[in-house]
Amino acid sequence: MAGQVPACPQHMSLEELRTAVVEGERTAAVAATRSALGEGVPARSILDDALVPAMATVGDLFKRRQYYVPEMLMAARAMKACMEVLRPELVAAKVEPLARVLGATVQGDLHDIGKNLVLMMLEGAGFEIVDLGVDCTPERVVTAVREHGARLICLSALLTTTMPAMRETIAALEAAGVRGQVAVLVGGAPLTQAYADEIGADGYAPDAASAVDKAKEVLARLTA
Amino acid sequence: MPEETDGRPVQTEQGTGVGTGLDHRRRWLRTFRFQSVDHVPDEEFGYWTDTYRVWQREGLPREVASEAAANRYFGFAPRARVPVVMGVRPMLPVRVLEEDERHRVIVNGLGQTLLQHKDGTSSIPHFIRFPVENRTDWLEFRKRLDPDDPARYPANWEQRLPEWRRRDYPLGIAVGSLFGWIRNWMGFEGAAAACIEQPALVEEMMEHVTELVLHVLRRALADVPLDFADFWEDMCFNSGPMISPRLFRRWMVPRYRRITDLLRGSGVDIVYVDCDGDITELVPLWLEAGVHCMFPLEIRAGTRPEDLRATYGRDVLLMGGVDKTALIAGKRGVDEELARVVRLTEQGGYIPHVDHRCPPDVTFDTYLYYLKRKRELLGVPEPEAPASERVRAAMS
Ligand code: B12
Numbered sequence: 001m002a003g004q005v006p007a008c009p010q011h012m013s014l015e016e017l018r019t020a021v022v023e024g025e026r027t028a029a030v031a032a033t034r035s036a037l038g039e040g041v042p043a044r045s046i047l048d049d050a051l052v053p054a055m056a057t058v059g060d061l062f063k064r065r066q067y068y069v070p071e072m073l074m075a076a077r078a079m080k081a082c083m084e085v086l087r088p089e090l091v092a093a094k095v096e097p098l099a100r101v102l103g104a105t106v107q108g109d110l111h112d113i114g115k116n117l118v119l120m121m122l123e124g125a126g127f128e129i130v131d132l133g134v135d136c137t138p139e140r141v142v143t144a145v146r147e148h149g150a151r152l153i154c155l156s157a158l159l160t161t162t163m164p165a166m167r168e169t170i171a172a173l174e175a176a177g178v179r180g181q182v183a184v185l186v187g188g189a190p191l192t193q194a195y196a197d198e199i200g201a202d203g204y205a206p207d208a209a210s211a212v213d214k215a216k217e218v219l220a221r222l223t224a
Numbered sequence: 225m226p227e228e229t230d231g232r233p234v235q236t237e238q239g240t241g242v243g244t245g246l247d248h249r250r251r252w253l254r255t256f257r258f259q260s261v262d263h264v265p266d267e268e269f270g271y272w273t274d275t276y277r278v279w280q281r282e283g284l285p286r287e288v289a290s291e292a293a294a295n296r297y298f299g300f301a302p303r304a305r306v307p308v309v310m311g312v313r314p315m316l317p318v319r320v321l322e323e324d325e326r327h328r329v330i331v332n333g334l335g336q337t338l339l340q341h342k343d344g345t346s347s348i349p350h351f352i353r354f355p356v357e358n359r360t361d362w363l364e365f366r367k368r369l370d371p372d373d374p375a376r377y378p379a380n381w382e383q384r385l386p387e388w389r390r391r392d393y394p395l396g397i398a399v400g401s402l403f404g405w406i407r408n409w410m411g412f413e414g415a416a417a418a419c420i421e422q423p424a425l426v427e428e429m430m431e432h433v434t435e436l437v438l439h440v441l442r443r444a445l446a447d448v449p450l451d452f453a454d455f456w457e458d459m460c461f462n463s464g465p466m467i468s469p470r471l472f473r474r475w476m477v478p479r480y481r482r483i484t485d486l487l488r489g490s491g492v493d494i495v496y497v498d499c500d501g502d503i504t505e506l507v508p509l510w511l512e513a514g515v516h517c518m519f520p521l522e523i524r525a526g527t528r529p530e531d532l533r534a535t536y537g538r539d540v541l542l543m544g545g546v547d548k549t550a551l552i553a554g555k556r557g558v559d560e561e562l563a564r565v566v567r568l569t570e571q572g573g574y575i576p577h578v579d580h581r582c583p584p585d586v587t588f589d590t591y592l593y594y595l596k597r598k599r600e601l602l603g604v605p606e607p608e609a610p611a612s613e614r615v616r617a618a619m620s
Contacts, residue, residue: 068465
């Protein structure tokens with residue numbers, strides 16, 4: 001791939017940035033982001049042509065079991081650090097995120113490792129994240145949807161005993177009249193596609209890497 | 225393989241094979257040596273704390289509110305560990321850092337900082353900070369992992385030896401954890417990040433634990449003939465191990481090996497690891513490390529006892545592997561699930577039971593049905609004592 005990219009300085013720094021993110025080298029990634037900005041590369045291009053593809057590569061490596069959680073986490077942290085540098089520029093350039101996403105572990109459940117990884121991968125794909133944390137009541141989710149105008153909700157449950165709280169959360173969104181404006185994506189170890197269908201979720205994904213594809217898919221359906 | 229680890233003669237049942245009159249200990253050992261037994265040991269993993277409360281409303285006597293009580297009440301085969309403290313000692317007194325009407329921030333005995341809700345909105349603590357973030361923290365924390373701490377052994381150790389030497393049940397020792405503990409001490413993200421950013425620290429911690437376990441083990445091994453040793457890791461989830469097999473092999477395999485070599489040299493030849501999730505990628509490495517019994521074989525995560533047997537034959541021993549979600553589904557689920565494990569049980573080297581603590585979404589009625597059917601299918605006699613007596617035993 002590198003061979004096809006013309007060796008102009010702009011592409012060089014984006015290439016360096018991609019590599020630094022994939023390898024989880026935070027300091028190098030931030031330096032490459034700064035130098036790309038310094039060279040006049042538009043913030044949008046840094047996001048779309050370096051950070052997003054880098055995180056897609058990370059997701060792919062994870063799916064193929066070449067990356068495990070630590071490698072994925074380091075890449076996500078590097079990407080996050082770059083986003084801190086980039087965010088003011090993106091705001092100034094009026095670059096909109098793909099969508100605003102709410103993430104929550106449902107009521108009664110404290111497992112958050114999986115949810116955190118899913119949110120990091122979504123952030124890496126260009127979504128804006130609002131993390132509601134763990135043990136979220138349906139009411140909290142409803143309030144947050146209204147407050148943040150989110151288009152996608154990611155609900156996580158790791159216990160068979162808290163899976164019903166997903167159904168209750170979806171019911172609460174319906175009762176509040178906001179169900180139509182958000183897509184609901186569910187996941188967590190005990191979940192299945194069948195359960196997601198049964199409770200009326202818009203999508204399910206088995207891991208953080210496929211969550212990104214699924215998020216894009218359900219959002220496309222929501223807008224269609 | 226020797227007939228018995230402590231050199232005691234075993235009743236020989238030549239020819240016909242089926243060993244009647246086996247005590248719990250011999251039955252357990254013979255099962256794991258693929259020798260004939262009258263029936264497989266009658267064991268279960270345990271229950272969530274919530275489960276007792278829910279089942280008490282469904283007919284479980286109120287006296288049965290702990291694992292020890294439940295084991296006696298249901299009449300399971302006894303199995304025990306010597307009361308040696310391998311891990312962090314002492315636990316610190318709980319400290320309150322901050323408190324208002326709604327919340328309380330505490331540091332618990334291990335050193336984890338937690339936010340608790342006081343207003344009844346949630347009974348779930350939120351982790352805020354873990355005791356080890358860097359090497360400075362570790363050097364402080366390590367003081368509570370002192371191999372020479374005399375309190376690792378109970379004061380009445382010597383007095384209990386005769387009873388243990390005479391026992392008729394399997395007795396073992398917990399031998400700690402190389403990654404699981406580090407995850408508890410650093411938090412999952414902290415531990416995962418440390419694997420990449422502070423690998424020397426991770427290795428230093430693993431090395432300290434290894435030396436601690438080797439040191440503490442020696443006295444127990446010299447004093448009592450033990451039947452098993454167990455590690456706790458819980459380092460896998462639905463997509464496999466939390467860290468790469470490459471790091472696992474480099475950091476953990478040789479250290480497990482030092483421990484399992486010492487154990488085997490002292491006749492402890494059953495070494496199991498407690499690890500939830502999909503363990504498939506780690507099984508060959510555990511086998512290489514001398515840890516050859518897998519527990520609890522979480523079905524929904526993709527760990528199936530029949531697959532492990534097919535791949536590793538008699539090199540692997542198995543405990544667990546009955547899908548808890550089948551019990552949640554009800555009696556039909558139970559029948560299908562038991563049909564799956566009966567044949568494998570007959571081949572030996574496997575003790576089937578629920579693949580984790582039984583959750584409260586399994587009804588008491590379904591659980592009783594599960595035990596009854598399991599005992600029927602596996603030829604395990606129902607406990608002899610009437611329920612009233614078992615309640616009394618449960619309280620004792
Ligand atoms: C680590 C762990 C814990 C830690 C959690 C720490 C934390 N901060 O999260 C601690 C020790 C605190 C814990 C506590 C408990 N746990 Co626990 N825990 C686990 C364990 C071993 C791993 C979970 C994990 O972190 N995996 C790593 C992450 C990366 O994977 P993941 O969460 O599955 O997420 C991935 C996918 O599922 C997906 N995903 C997750 N969320 C979402 C959301 C969306 C929208 C999408 C698309 C995808 C997605 O993407 C993620 C990344 O690829 C599992 C075993 C297992 N099989 O999963 C048990 C497990 C979940 N725990 C279990 C139990 C029983 C408990 C306790 C009740 C124990 C007890 N008796 O006290 C308590 C519950 C407390 C509570 N109320 O929540 C059981 C649940 C059984 C059941 N009936 O459901 C399990 C399955 C163990 C078992 N073998 O049975 N646990």
